[in-house]
Amino acid sequence: EAGVVQSPRYKIIEKKQPVAFWCNPISGHNTLYWYRQNLGQGPELLIRYENEEAVDDSQLPKDRFSAERLKGVDSTLKIQPAELGDSAVYLCASSLVGKSSYNEQFFGPGTRLTVL
């Protein structure tokens, strides 16, 4: 079974430029998450989707960040314009939220963003 796929793996841009990250979750997983992981820190949730609906975006900086999950499968996270402080690894995860006691989140390898 294929895992969570993310692209690109690395991105270097200059500040004020736009950037987009793409995620393909595990087939059949209804819930998709975007996390940001700063250097030397744990992942922090940016947004969570249940199918195509964003149900928790309280930590998403909405002035410059946007996300979409068309048809409840793939998702794109966009930053426009990027700032120096946005340099981080952006992780996508997916899970099948159902009746099990713990809905394990499966993470992709992440996109490492460097803003110069």
Add this chain to the structure above:
Amino acid sequence: QQQVKQSPQSLIVQKGGISIINCAYENTAFDYFPWYQQFPGKGPALLIAIRPDVSEKKEGRFTISFNKSAKQFSLHIMDSQPGDSATYFCAATRTGGGYQKVTFGIGTKLQVIP
């Protein structure tokens, strides 16, 4: 405010030794405590997890000890191997609406030397 405090931030252990990572939390609403392992260039992967009504869980060389009254839990890696070298994150989850929101610790970078 860090909801899950993790220590140490880095750890060097000799092959065959015991690696111990400690975590503490404040929010009593947390109801599940997973540990994630992350290798360089990879995303975190679930390693082992425990419910707060259990004091210990063991899976192979990995053991979680949980102290509910102290709001502390720890990961013990027995007979540590160089392949265990990775960053370990403790986490705490809070369930609501059938969904668990995960809060991660800062991470511990473990290096096992031959």
